[in-house]
Amino acid sequence: MISSIDKLENMGIYDNIPPKRCRNFQRYNLIYGWNGSGKSTLSRLFAFFGGQKIPDEHEKIKATITCNNIQYIEKNFPIKGENIIVFNEDFINDNINWNGTIKSILLLDERNIKETEK
Numbered sequence: 808m809i810s811s812i813d814k815l816e817n818m819g820i821y822d823n824i825p826p827k828r829c830r831n832f833q834r835y836n837l838i839y840g841w842n843g844s845g846k847s848t849l850s851r852l853f854a855f856f857g858g859q860k861i862p863d864e865h866e867k868i869k870a871t872i873t874c875n876n877i878q879y880i881e882k883n884f885p886i887k888g889e890n891i892i893v894f895n896e897d898f899i900n901d902n903i904n905w906n907g908t909i910k911s912i913l914l915l916d917e918r919n920i921k922e923t924e925k
Contacts (some may be wrong), residue, residue, distance in 0.1 A: 857891030
């Protein structure tokens with residue numbers, strides 16, 4: 808489990824956060840704030856930890872995190888063995904075509920599967 812972001816540079820408004828400023832993460836975390844406060848940028852960082860691509864505008868990111876008492880740097884991402892799931896605007900844009908096609912959605916209800924096949 809990620810416990811802290813120890814260093815973060817070149818990522819939007821998070822140009823250079825002080826060491827150990829973002830710590831004490833838990834299994835589930837709620838992140839909220841005003842528009843423009845960095846919520847989407849932070850979600851992209853967590854997506855990067857989990858293996859999703861980092862947007863081009865953040866390709867020069869430098870990050871160090873602590874996960875299960877081990878420190879990782881950006882070259883070690885994605886973090887193997889961690890199940891980091893981020894549902895943000897990037898996820899929606901990558902997986903939902905608003906013209907009627909949904910990509911990579913698992914249907915568990917037999918009736919819905921049959922309706923979808925039709």
